[in-house]
Amino acid sequence: MVRFQLIQGRLSLNCPQHRKGTQSRDESGISESITVTSERGIPSLHYVLQTAERQIKLNVQHAGQVRLESRFLKSGKRAIIQQPSLGMIRWSLSDEAQVDHRDGATLLHLREYDPEVFDLHFGALIACLLRGKSLSILMDETSLAMVEQARRGGTPAIAEIKDMVESLAASTVLQRSYAHRQLLDWGTPVIPVLLALSNDDLSAEQKARIRDIQNRLKTFVDDTPASLAKLLVNDRSYWEVTAHRFNEGQVMLVNRHLVQFGAAPLSAVSTGGHRVAARTGNSLK
Structure with missing residues (x-):
């Protein structure tokens, strides 16, 4: 009835490939129902x-x-993922004692915080939605592609991106239009910087143009390790939570890339001869 896609690390429905209707089954202790509606396609x-x-x-x-x-009925443990059309995704985990929250730009960010718990609640479901594609395997392949993307370089620095954002509020239409086009030309590597901007510091026109840029940079093609690497290569928060995947030489390469980009190097500690990113905050377990 529907086809799901993973696009820029986020779940979405493929608009052309859906069929309205309702289906259900109730047998052998399993109750299942699905309803698909449509408005203007x-x-x-x-x-x-x-x-x-x-x-x-x-x-x-x-x-x-x-x-x-x-939700696991016996233990009462519940996990919720809330993904808006744009902006940060929130993962909440609750039981009778406490509620924990994590925010991330993509599902890959959220899973990396606690893969075991994430997969317990959502691993099989997401694999089913993506027609058997494992988020775990995709993340492994993306990590390797990110190192290669960092090795190649060529992405704009934070200062360059922020200069263009500032120019979105310039006094002339020519300057504003040029900045808009330049951010689009740079492509998905600008997205992590745009997501990190504070709305309080932006004018109404800047906000509108940034929304337009984010929408126009969104593709309708399923994610690949290469496309995710291009999206995430300038995302320091993702490098931080995935640094444990890399050896010392790879971490050094990543840090050179981040410094050239204009970001701080990874917070890292040495553990058993490997460098492991230091994580802050409580586990979602």
Whole structure:
């Protein structure tokens, strides 16, 4: 009835490939239902799976606003992923004692915080939505591609990107249009910098142009390790949570790239001869 895609590390529905309707089954202790609606060709979806042990809910509004919920009935542990059309994705994990939150630009960021717990709640579901593609394997391949992307270089520095953002509020239309085109020409490596900007420091026109740039840089093609590497190569927060994957030589290469980009090198400690990124905050376990 629908086809999911992973685009720039986020789940979305493929708009042309959907069929409106409702299907359900209730047998052998498994209750499952799916409803697909559409407005002006943009699909929405509501899905529920209920077994004796757990409940899974999936809601998608306007193809890209996604809410995933997983609950284990006996323990009461619940995990929720809330993905807006643009902006940070939130992963919440709760039980009877506490609620923890993590925010990330992509699902890859969120999984890296605690792969075991993430996969327990969402691993099988996401693999099913992506027609058998494992987020874990994609992340492994993306890490290697990111190192190669960092080795090649050629991406704009933070200062250059911020200069263009500043020019989006310039006094002349010519300056504003040039900055808009330049940010688009640089492509997806500018996205992490744009996401990190504070809305309080931006004018209404800057906000509108940045939204337009983000929308126009969004493709309709499934992610590959190469496309994700290009998107994430300038994202220091992602390098930080994935640094444990790399050997000392790779971490040194990454740090050179980050410094050239205008970001701080990774916070790292030596463990058993390997460099491992220091993580802050509590685990979601």
